[in-house]
Amino acid sequence: FVSDSHIVCDNLIYDLINKNSERKEIQEDILKKAIEKIEEKRLDEKSVIVVAEEKFHHGVIGIVASKILDRYYKPSIIMEIKPEEGIATASCRSIEAFNMIEALNSMRELFVKYGGHAGAAGFSIPIENIEEFSERIDRYAFESLSSEDTKKPIKIDCELSMIKISFDLMDKLSLLEPYGFGNSSPLFSIKNCKYANFRAIGKEKNHLMMDLIKDGVEIKNCVWFNSEDMLETILNNPEIDVAFKLKMETYKDKYQYKIFIEDVKPSANVINNYSEYEALYNLTFPIKSIFYTRRDIENEKLNISFVADDVSINVGRNSIGFLDNQTKILLKKLKEYYDYDFKVEVEKIVKKEENYNVHIKIEKEKEFKSLAIEAGQIFKDIKMFLIGDFEYNSLQKKVLRTIFKERKNVVVSCGDKRGVDTIIKTIELYYKAIGKKVCVVRDGEYKKEGFEYYIYIGEALKNSEEYNLVVGKNKVKYEGYEYIEDSYDIPNNVKIVDESELKSNEKIFSFKLPLKERALAVKEIKAGVKYFATEDINVVF
Known part of the structure; x- marks a missing residue:
């Protein structure tokens, strides 16, 4: 690992890369064989999945057990049978509701040795005890688990609007790092996504990739590892809810946002767009962003210009760069929905080989201006x-x-x-x-x-x-x-509700609605149309 010689280091690096490639091939081969046996013997219908075979390499059966668990969400045990030694060695992975070490404790007489904890364990067992062990642990799990326990929990930290996946969000998320045990990376969800360019990828075609589309934003090449069994589910639904993790990468000195999918389910029908409006209205300023230019703009004053479909960064009237697609759409919607104006300030400029990375802060323009005299x-x-x-x-x-x-x-x-x-x-x-x-x-x-x-x-x-x-x-x-003394009446056709109830009704009023929709709502309310509204409606009358 440490050497003064580049030649020695290079040889070590190439050897490690080759060993890792070999490990991946062995792992994929064992996983494929394990899945084939599970499907053939219908082992996934049992309370605990147990697969025991010869020539299952002991160095990767733990990884395989984890992947089987992810796929079927049942306690999973993979064994390598060693006929010459008369034993099998096993690696166990478990779900949240099933304590693996307690299960093993209840039948300790079957093992040569064992150990571990609630979520993961391992043991050695005489070959002649494998069948009895499989029956007993399956019965133990059947008696202790409910059908709800074997539904894989996806713990969403936050529902996210697609237009908020930006440099600003990634910059804020970096404050939570480092991620690891006890501080897992945030898990987000987006509802009612459309998708395009959907395909299976990988040597064994066992991963899925697609472009996700919502709110005018398209994020390309979103990958879902080891999910080939979900291909038909996705194809049968035009809109999907997606649980995912985010990562930011750089390519040619430009930032890119990557989505790694964790789970997918068919979308329910949406009654209104209140979730989108709420996300926009509650947006916190300043927004951090980044644009790329070949021009040195040290000490230049910048402004934002809305031109046709683009949002450009200008020096005077001259465009010197453009905002990324998400930030562009975000500002355009804020302008269209709430008539916001914006100002921009340079935070720092980083010179790269390909360009200047200009880090900026975008603020909402709050200054009142009038040329009137009367x-x-x-x-x-x-x-x-x-x-x-x-x-x-x-x-x-x-x-x-x-x-x-x-x-x-x-x-x-x-x-x-x-x-x-x-x-x-x-x-x-x-x-x-x-x-x-x-x-x-x-x-x-x-x-x-x-x-x-x-x-x-x-x-x-x-x-x-x-x-x-x-x-x-x-x-x-x-x-x-x-x-x-204030005196007013709310029309009888308006029902005051909690904000959480707005998403389940068609005719709604809130200050978080775009200005045009608010105006239409007030007009219809005055015409007698039945509406559900938050207490914001009190300001209207």
Whole structure:
């Protein structure tokens, strides 16, 4: 393993590679023979799969037992029979619900020696005891296992949107490394995937490969090892749910995302696209990404441009690179659904042989801009910035009219989810547009000096004279203030439900829906169509 001589090291390396190739061939041959015997003798119908044969190499029977377990999800025991020694040596692998060492303990008199733990064990046994052992361990498992125990558990850590498989996600996942015992690599799922270019691969055609497609994203060459028995299941279903692990690789100094499939099942029908909208709306900024360019852009200011089907990174008006497909689609959907704008900042530049790898952070652009001079147009620009084509609700209209048209100080009594934040933001943005400042004081905070307008949010005040707007749930009236008590009705055709129930209904309302779908929902609700909505609907009326 250690040498000062490259020749010695090279010889060792080639020898190890050759030995490993030889090991793989032996392993595949034994696995093939074991599966043939299991299928022929219908051993997979037993509670424990036991395969015993001569010339099963003892160095690989543990790996074969693991693969048999993965394939059939039953306790699996592979034995190498040694006639000249009168014994067989075995390697055992077990499922979660079956403690292998306890099973072996119950029949210890059959073995020459044994040892191990709940999930894996090994033993030596006289050849004449193999049949009795097979019967007893099968009976032991039959009495201790239920049908549910032999259903392979797939422990999904997180359902994932295809468009989130990006450099940003892989960068965050790297913080969880190293993976290993006690910290397994995350297992994700994607539901209702389409697939293309589906084929069997490998020397024995025992692996499957396909391109997965969803949300406009296609990830190529997703591989599922030792899964040839699932070929027909996949072919009979146009959409599949996929459990998988992720890996990032580089090719010609560019990053690529690889999916390694763990399991597949037929998809159920989807009633709506709420899962996609939820994933997009809950996205956390900044998004890290990477693009490739041959131009040295040190100290250049970058911007993002949406041009036709592409999202390009520009210096001024000149395109210098393009975002990867997933990040491109992600930004386009955020722009289309929620009218987001974005800004970009260079994190670092790494010079490679093929290109410059430019690591960037993408932020949501939050700055309000208006060229208007007249108050009416300023308010129109503010409304468009905050709520788009929607109207202020009844409370918001009443409060803003009283403040800006009637020029009165106001006390507001209202509950949660009534759009108070939008009222406050409207006031803040208007005052900022005319060169003045607003101070917002929440219950328990201290009032600062030097502002032109003061807002208090919280419990009732003993002295309200220092504030222009007081907001809370308390029905307290102050002399010299206009008192506004909120009053509104949700239409009878709207049923308020928990967010988790939205996915199972067709007509739904939530702020997580795209702006166009929200507008359509409000229109139909007002027309009497029955809808299921979260408490967000309170802001509308």
